[in-house]
Amino acid sequence: MTTMTDTSNAARFREFKMPDVGEGLTEAEILKWFVQPGDTVTDGQVVCEVETAKAAVELPIPFDGVVHELRFGEGTTVDVGQVIIAVDVAPGGGDVAAASAPASAPAPAAEPEDEAPKGRTPVLVGYGVAESSTKRRARKGTEAAPAAASVAIQGEMNGHGTSAVPAAPAVTAVSAVSGTRPLAKPPVRKLAKDLGIDLATVSPTGAGGVITREDVHAAATPAPVPAPAPVRAEVPAPTPAPAQAPAVVASTGARETRIPVKGVRKAIAQAMVGSAFTAPHVTEFVTVDVTRTMKLVAELKEDKEMAGVRVNPLLIIAKALLVAIKRHPEVNAAWDEANQEIVQKHYVNLGIAAATPRGLIVPNIKDAHEQTLPQLAASLGELVSTAREGRTSPAAMAGGTVTITNVGVFGVDTGTPILNPGESAILAVGAIKLQPWVHKGKVKPRQVTTLALSFDHRLVDGELGSKVLADVAAILEQPKRLITWA
Known part of the structure; x- marks a missing residue:
């Protein structure tokens, strides 16, 4: 009793x-x-x-x-x-x-x-909203809190790798009896298919009832079923809530300051080391006259079709890179180390490196290759606005294929950017400056910039990388190629 x-x-x-x-x-x-x-x-x-x-x-x-x-x-x-x-x-x-x-x-x-409550479907945060017998509409989660600070399209490059989540205590597989679709990521589903394992029969151990690769391997080699946990007969009294500890801050001595490496900064360091020492980087440079591109930007700002969207040189540069990728699709690829395969991608998720108060992030525009110039302008504007307000979601930073980093906003001529892990190339854009330039046989003041393209030499050889960079430069020099080459 x-x-x-x-x-x-x-x-x-x-x-x-x-x-x-x-x-x-x-x-x-x-x-x-x-x-x-x-x-x-x-x-x-x-x-x-x-x-x-x-x-x-x-x-x-x-x-x-x-x-x-x-x-x-x-x-x-x-x-x-x-x-x-x-x-x-x-x-x-x-x-x-x-x-x-x-x-x-x-x-x-x-x-x-670790098991989803009755009537819930596990999601990234909690278990979502409970079903109602009155069929009322589920509450929507609020958006992430804004961070009041400025943002700049960043000159560094940051990668966000993923790491495995430690296994949670095993839970009972309910998919086979409930008829619901088992929760698993695409690579895990492929592994199960290759091994001939029905996911509905696998007991998930991942957070929120997600099936992991280890679960699939365990199902392929059945192990003895552990005894169920005993019912807790006595519940201990609660411990007082811990005092609200202040966030870790930098410690300053007489001659030096120590800043804890954590959060986004920690991820930047780990990803950059991993990228630099995994992918063989090659960087090529080209200096180009972008005077006609700057004139096009000025004209587009007055175009009624572009009303309500932000038009700047980055927009034309992004479109130029997309056209160059369309002409040389082999550059849009990834290296699959596990299977020793080159994965060519038939879509472009265009990353834009952005500096925020919390550190460097690289959100990307999904399926940027399908967008018209006004649509691309709107996507760029939304990306920058979201980053400025601190509302960029993890999903927005996943799945990038190539990236642009604009170091020109800091007055820098160019740089040698490090690849975002999992991507094949990154284009650095330098400052656009009025410089003396030979134009039609005469030295004249022209708007000039320097581009740098870093690429993974396992995927992209020198010829392919040079062609892509040359195409981007040619379009910026003669923007009408956006029409003739698209």
């Missing part, structure tokens, strides 16, 4: 774990709590803002209740899968002292913590 009372009391408390808010990210820093113990929360309400190696993201809670405990303070880095908040989902129904157990304690057998 006592056991039943304790279990019922324990069921009052729900724990919300740090989800994988990106693609395989393993940790996130809690930037700010929007709730405190005793506050009432509702399904879909944002409870905190976290920063990953890719972006700042707001986390909504997937159930109603009263906040019982915050497990970590602001400024704390938390691993994916750790409990960050406990919520009393039945306030007034019993002794509040009987709180949920710490994250290390086993979950009740009646409702495993």
Whole structure:
């Protein structure tokens, strides 16, 4: 009888774990709590803002209740899968002292913590919104909080690699009986198909019930089924919520300052080292007269078809690169180390390196090759605006194929950019300056810039890289080629 009372009391408390808010990210820093113990929360309400190696993201809670405990303070880095908040989902129904157990304690057998609640579909953040018998529309999650600071199209290059998420405690596979589609990423689905494994029969161990590669391999070689976790007979009292720790700041001594490497800056360092020492970089340069391009930019600003969108030299440069890729599609590729294959891509997700208050990010325009000039201008404007406000999502920074980095905004002539991991090429654009130039046999003042193209020599040989760079330069020198070559 006592056991039943304790279990019922324990069921009052729900724990919300740090989800994988990106693609395989393993940790996130809690930037700010929007709730405190005793506050009432509702399904879909944002409870905190976290920063990953890719972006700042707001986390909504997937159930109603009263906040019982915050497990970590602001400024704390938390691993994916750790409990960050406990919520009393039945306030007034019993002794509040009987709180949920710490994250290390086993979950009740009646409702495993890592299993999606009934009526929910696991998503990147929590489990989404519960279904309603009245078929009401589900609440929508709020957008990420804006960061009040400026943004510039950046001159460095940053890559955002992915890393494997540590396996969570095993949960029961429910796909075979529920009829729902098992949760797995495309590479995992391909692996299962190659091994002849039905994903509906695989027990997921990834966060949010996602099937991992290890799960598929385990299913291919069956292992003894572990005994179920015992029902928790007694629930320990809660520990006081930790004091809100300040974010880690730089420590300054008499002669030097030490700045902790974390978040986006840590990801930049890791990705750049990985890219520089994995892909054999080659960089080629060309200096070009862009006077006609600057005249075209001025004319487009007055064109009614371009009303409401921002027109600048970067727009024409982006379009020129897309045309060059169309003429030489072999440059748009990736190196598959695992399978020792070159993957040629028939789409262009055009990355634009941008400097933000949280560090360098590289969001990309999906299927940029299909966009008209006005559409491309609108996409560039939205990309920069979103980055400026700190609302760039991890999905917007994934899947890039080639990148442009504009060092010219800093007055720099050019540079030797490092490839975004997984991409084949990156184009650096220098400052556009009035310089003496031989034009029609005479030295005249002309608008001139220098372009630099870095490429992966495993994918792109010198001839191909030179042709792509020469095409971009030719279009910027004679913009009418946008029509004749497109």
